[in-house]
Amino acid sequence: MNRLSEFLSQHIGVELWIASLVAIALVTVIANQVAQVLLRQAARVTAKTSTVWDDALVGSASRPLLVAMWAVGAGFMARVLQREVDIAFIEQALALRDVALIGCVAWFLVRFAGKVGHNVESRRRERGEEVDHTTVDALVKLARLVTVVVAVITAAQTLGFQIAGLLALGGVGGIAVGFAAKDILANFFGGLTIYLDRPFGVGEWIRSPDKSIEGTVEYISWRHTRIRAFNKNPIYVPNAVFTSIVVENPSRMSHRRIKETIGLRYDDFAVVAPIVDEIRAMLQVHEGIDATQTLIVNFNQFGASSLDIMVYTFTKTTVWVEYHHVKQDVLLKIGEIIERHGAEIAFPTQTLHLAGSGPGAEGGSPDL
Numbered sequence: 001m002n003r004l005s006e007f008l009s010q011h012i013g014v015e016l017w018i019a020s021l022v023a024i025a026l027v028t029v030i031a032n033q034v035a036q037v038l039l040r041q042a043a044r045v046t047a048k049t050s051t052v053w054d055d056a057l058v059g060s061a062s063r064p065l066l067v068a069m070w071a072v073g074a075g076f077m078a079r080v081l082q083r084e085v086d087i088a089f090i091e092q093a094l095a096l097r098d099v100a101l102i103g104c105v106a107w108f109l110v111r112f113a114g115k116v117g118h119n120v121e122s123r124r125r126e127r128g129e130e131v132d133h134t135t136v137d138a139l140v141k142l143a144r145l146v147t148v149v150v151a152v153i154t155a156a157q158t159l160g161f162q163i164a165g166l167l168a169l170g171g172v173g174g175i176a177v178g179f180a181a182k183d184i185l186a187n188f189f190g191g192l193t194i195y196l197d198r199p200f201g202v203g204e205w206i207r208s209p210d211k212s213i214e215g216t217v218e219y220i221s222w223r224h225t226r227i228r229a230f231n232k233n234p235i236y237v238p239n240a241v242f243t244s245i246v247v248e249n250p251s252r253m254s255h256r257r258i259k260e261t262i263g264l265r266y267d268d269f270a271v272v273a274p275i276v277d278e279i280r281a282m283l284q285v286h287e288g289i290d291a292t293q294t295l296i297v298n299f300n301q302f303g304a305s306s307l308d309i310m311v312y313t314f315t316k317t318t319v320w321v322e323y324h325h326v327k328q329d330v331l332l333k334i335g336e337i338i339e340r341h342g343a344e345i346a347f348p349t350q351t352l353h354l355a356g357s358g359p360g361a362e363g364g365s366p367d368l
Helices: 002-012 016-046 053-084 089-126 133-158 164-180 182-197 239-243 266-285 320-340
Strands: 205-208 213-220 224-228 234-238 256-264 296-302 307-315
Touching: 016 053, 053 089, 089 133, 133 182, 182 213, 182 224, 182 234, 182 239, 213 234, 224 239, 234 239, 256 266, 256 320, 266 296, 266 307, 266 320, 307 320
Parallel strands: none
Antiparallel strands: 205 213, 213 224, 224 234, 256 307, 296 307
């Protein structure tokens, strides 16, 4: 290094440390230009993908990354100056370099959260899906707030501030606020659970066997979910409730079930087997029945006043109105099959046998 310094001084007239500063500046400029080209290429590639994460990552990293490169270059230049110039502010300059890098990371995370939220909403609108702007906006703001708070605390510690007392005060204050706003926080995290797990969405029909909740979901916010009951009354359910109850989502069923018991008269016992076989054959070719699912048609039991046949099958449609059309057609065809075999559907009857009232009994029939 000494020989290089002497050579530069004698033949070029430039000190080594000055040449180092110039070299660092040139490398920083070149690296900055290369990074811009690579980021533009990456943006073109990610624009063709379906995921929202890569677009947000590249779009958010562009400016913070370029600023961070200049901060790193300035740090190297400060270290060169530190060896040659005895100036006290160099240490502070290096600390500011670290703060700048922390700021760049925080800047990237804040932009990343915003772009992810924007991209999620845009992709859902393109697919024609409902967008819960309130929940997305709440999550973005929460991520930004946490990022800024952590960045400020880290930067303060880097600059030499004593933050232990502040953290202790914040911890005590956080506990107090947590107790005071536990219901609000419970509802918020309940909404966060709904957003992440997606047990239901806007426009879906849900119900709970644990609570008197049933209807169509209209709106999901960070505090409550609005459900429109079938009598058209709105039901406002705190989101914390959904973390402790069972929720059924019939809107996501794959099939609807037909489960009926058909009773025949005891006088029709001889035709039960052919009726069962014909009903099963009818269901297997019915256009509204999914024969690949469980299909059961069997004589099930001797009932109190009927011979019971169990019919158990699934329709292809899950639409409530269409399901009832299919079910009606199935029941009518079952009635026609029973009629063709000369049988009848049983209805509850009772036969009363009175002692001593039969033919030949002494005293004849009693007066009723």
